[in-house]
Amino acid sequence: MQTKTTTAGATAVPQALRATRVRYLVLAMLFIATTINYADRASISIAGSAMQKDFGIDAVSLGFIFSAFGWSYVIAQLPGGWLLDRFGSRRVYGASIFLWSVFTLLQGTIGFLAGAAAIAAMFALRFLVGFAEAPSFPANSRIVAAWFPANERGTASAIFNSAQYAATVIFAPLMGWLVHAFGWHAVFIVMGVLGIVMAIAWRLFMKDPREHPGVNRAEIEYIEAGGGLVDLDRGERGVAKKQGPDLRHIRQLLRSRMLMGIYLAQYCINALTYFFISWFPVYLVQARGMSILKAGFVASVPAIAGFLGGILGGIVSDALLRRGSSLSVARKVPIVLGMLLSMSMVICNYVDAQAIVVAVMALAFFGKGLGALGWAVNSDTAPKEIAGLSGALMNTFGNLSSITTPIAVGYIVGHTGSFNGALVFVGLHGLVACVCYLFMVGKIERVKLGALPASN
Template identity: 65%
Template sequence: MTSINAVQRLAGQAASSNGGQPTRTRFWIVAMLFLVTSINYGDRATLSIAGPSMAHDMELGSVGMGYVFSAFSWAYVLGQIPGGWLLDRFGSRRVYFWSIFTWSGFTLLQGFIGNVGDLSTAIVMLFLLRFMVGLAEAPSFPGNSRIVTAWFPAQERGTAASIFNSAQYFATVIFSPVMAWLVHAMGWQHVFFFMGGVGLIVSFVWLKVIHSPADHPRINAAELRYIEAGGGLVHLDQGAARSASQRINFDHVRQLLRSRMMVGIYLAQYCINALSYFFITWFPVYLVKQRGMSIMEAGFLASIPAICGFAGGVLGGMISDALLRRSGSLTFARKMPIIGGMLLSMVMVLCNYTDSQILVVTFMALAFFGKGVGALGWAVMADVAPREISGLSGGLFNMFGNLSGIVTPIVIGYIVAGSGSFNGALIYVVVHAFIAAAAYLLMVGKIERIQLASGLKG
């Protein structure tokens, strides 16, 4: 690995030889990733906000809504490997543009469901549109990781990845109140019109802002050399263009699955996402059913962990990059925030031993803050993914992580139904946090970029 001092020397040499300091175009790139990822999560949340009014108008029961909710996760998981392969074949800029444009179009179309006269047809169409949103969004996070890999040196990669990953919390805080107002003032259809329309506009902004480092009109040679000296794969999309004839090579997938480091990373991401899906799906219900809060109280208080998660997410990346600059050890710099964050998130189990609503919210906020600090999986992927298949590798990683979105809500539902309490559910989530920390501590080993075996490069 290139040492941090060597990178700094090379950056200084680049600035001197080019008559100025490196530009900071890469910061505009990560700002664009943050904006697009916020819209991504806003579109995911449309149904949860519009759902109650929509269900009433369409006479859709809880079972039917459950199936509609599940459509996104099934498609999102199924689309990960094909989505990652498309990124490697055609490049991040082009594939991601069509991803944003397509998922936004399908989001907007959901606003017309109320005009379908036959209820059964409307439900089927809603399910299919949600399925297509999930499928179209599949390349998004592998694309984020791929772009960060190309645009950022190792000593800035943790912060960059944590910024786009923290957009999931930011979206909850920003878009949920707007969508709730639209439902109240104008009707549930306008939630889909608004979010879909915003996404369509932003997809064209994407084409203006995003280019590969080697092709960007606003980058200077000093910044390009600085990124490359720090391990940024500045020619990544040029490699994608040269390999445009490749098919999905499942030997590549098998090689990743034979790596103990990668298996540990996949296991940890599955467990980390169990915490995310608990907060997304069951946390407000927990506050109402077990803690006796009103819907209004639960809606307000549920935003507090989201804000703490956002703060923890950005801080985790900054801590990781600071550790890398000081120690020069990528393994130490990535593992410490993940392990520490997961251990902190285990404080949520203390909610089982108090009746104080203030303490419950405090413990949950600390837990989500810890989860944010430890959510460095995408930074790790940017560090370890083979350069030939960075998109496919990210897709496989995201597939394993989001299997938790299918399993966790269902298992918690059974636990609560069987016991009549959320105590077992909190233990279930805490065990996952412990396993995530143990996976990085005991399984992952040294964090380094995987080199494909010479016979497997396609």
Template identity: 60%
Template sequence: MSVTKPLISTRTKTHVRYVILLIIFLVTAVNYADRATLSIAGSSVAKDLGLDAGQMGQIFSAFGWAYLVMQIPGGWLLDRFGSKRVYTCSLFFWSLFTLLQGFVGWFPLAYGAMTLFILRFMLGFSEAPSFPANARIVAAWFPTIERGTASAIFNSAQYFSLAIFSPLLGWLTYAWGWEHVFTVMGVIGFGLTIAWVKYLHNPNKHPSVSQDELDYITAGGAVVDMDTPSTTGKKKDGPKWSYVKQMLSSRMMLGVFLGQYFINSITWFFLTWFPIYLVHDKGMSILKVGLVAAIPALCGFVGGVLGGVVSDFLVKSGFSLTVARKIPIVVGMLLATSIIMCNYTDNTVIVVALMALAFFGKGFGALGWPVISDIAPKEAVGLCGAIFNVFGNVASIVTPLAIGYMVKELHSFNTALVFVGCSALAAMLCYLVVVGDIKRLVLVKA
């Protein structure tokens, strides 16, 4: 007979939720670094494997196809089996497929492109549950008044990742060869898998959380029993598929889902084509690109954290949740349109400054995950996050392919930058015109 480990003394004040947030921040940073490995090593990989811009666009998009296909199944698995078990498997396998990309050069050139496409596809397949799981964990561990900051922090890990790992991966490509970009990141992922298994637990089952902290987050709206087994002894059912139809019938939900698609279009330009843009349009070396690419990423990280802090500050100051979430989004997307101005200068310093401003704005306005934590039906948080990610990651397919086509046919990145800037405007309009009031959706159960 198993005995649940008791919570620590009610007199002890704890902040275990911040440790949990740190863990998902680090895992998400590695998650995005693994996605970005090919963009950093892309020029060297293309040269060694004899790939043109169109083929690189197809390989970049492979991740997105699998990531997209697995979103709803991944969300269902999260709601059925819980965040810890599903995320553990996800982290292990995406680390494995990252590592295996380092051995693509061992294959004959005729098979290199297809092998790389398959491994990128499997990387996307494995990473699919990650962000919906992050949203579930934040919804379980954080009250509403802290959720914007917490969600913004884990979401900003993507910028932190590019800032920290871009110089490292650029140096690895330059000093050791592009193969080691993938092998090093794979090994890091395996180490994080061990830490994840050891430290992540549900709020009401965590051995270090105090009753005071548990009461505080519960009273504030945290769904602390999200993954608690049924007291009747029956296995927990997954969410009903009729929930999908209800969520897609909600104007508020559709506005948030579509807004994420346009916001992610900006993200995927930076994750795929931005380093190649610096090499081919601005004549930078791959070593310099690794350092320069870190500047917009750092600005994106600052913007991402600041956007969540500002949003939660507005909530605490008495503004409605709708106003508090929408103001940073609108301001951020307006700043992100500054990327178009790069077409009107050849000065590298100005280009990097404009890219930094655009990425700061994108980070500041990227509050989609806090909004999902606010509006997702409590019995289907994972599934809702998955649908949200389905819409958002259509951009992971469309953006690499569209930009690859534009560059190949027009021999310039100018149109591509306009495409990215217009995506920011479209995201802003989704929240201003379509979303309406931001509130938790209540599902009708059959």
């Protein structure tokens, strides 16, 4: 069977057999799983103000509770990446969904505790949620690399990455209502049950490309001809499957200037994310005088803008690639423009009207979504043999901000009594991300293990 190849890496559907489109159903599963993933991360932000009152904790203590997820999420990234390379995305991701959902549900059971015991229990459970969620985004990236050709990866990655905004759009109003009607405990119980249902659906539906009963040979050939790694989880290709974790591979990745630029930029991009899913609803309540019910609904407005920006970033990037732009230009243009727009959040320090604050935050998070193409870049650059480990290393750098951002904002607010300095702190991360992609990353291309500097 002949498969035609067009410009810019695009591939034509084989004429003898019309290709199925199972990859889009796979992407829908990734989107739903990631939406629940981020809703579970953000549940603490909606419940945060009510928990502060119940447990009598200050802003600094709440910041540490917000950060608990980040500590374990970062620690578990490299082991999680190795597990993905060793056992495959489907199995590891399914177990991850189930475990983080159980730990989320258990957070709704600590209401009988008080004071330090309550803080310790919540910190421990948030820590376990982070540990269980660690393989999720490297798994998303691996699955996209396996199921999508290169000229569709930007959009596919943008869609699953935009689930973080969809989580707020869909669940922030629901969680705000749950807190208002039933108390903060109900948020965790409802989200935990939804996650367990998702884990069952994942187990029933998800398969590797060549093993999925709905896919035909034409779709496999289309994906493969466009650079899709359809055999990523089959056989013994992966280095991790043969050897287990190897610190030499990590050292080699860290010696790549391109990858280090990507990793540092991902840290900055995620700092914007973690302000939004941790302190933003608290900002609306404490700095802008909104009720928790209103804050839950209002928080969905910037989230909608972020979702639209995220989808548009992937579409623009892939369109540039199809029209002949280099991979570097196609990925960097939306990232740099988006990060510049994200800095607009600082304007909120100079306005009082709630409607203008929400509009400016919507613009900032539209920009953040537009520039959030880190996972597409990872799919473009990760060595085939250690795709999971490479994604985990990027996620390790990126999610250090899940520790630093909540704590830093907590200290700034606690010591100044204002969110003004916090918005400047968060907004400057957009500028640093631009600098990384413009002056450090250079040409974006797939890394080959043999092409990296040899370890000593």
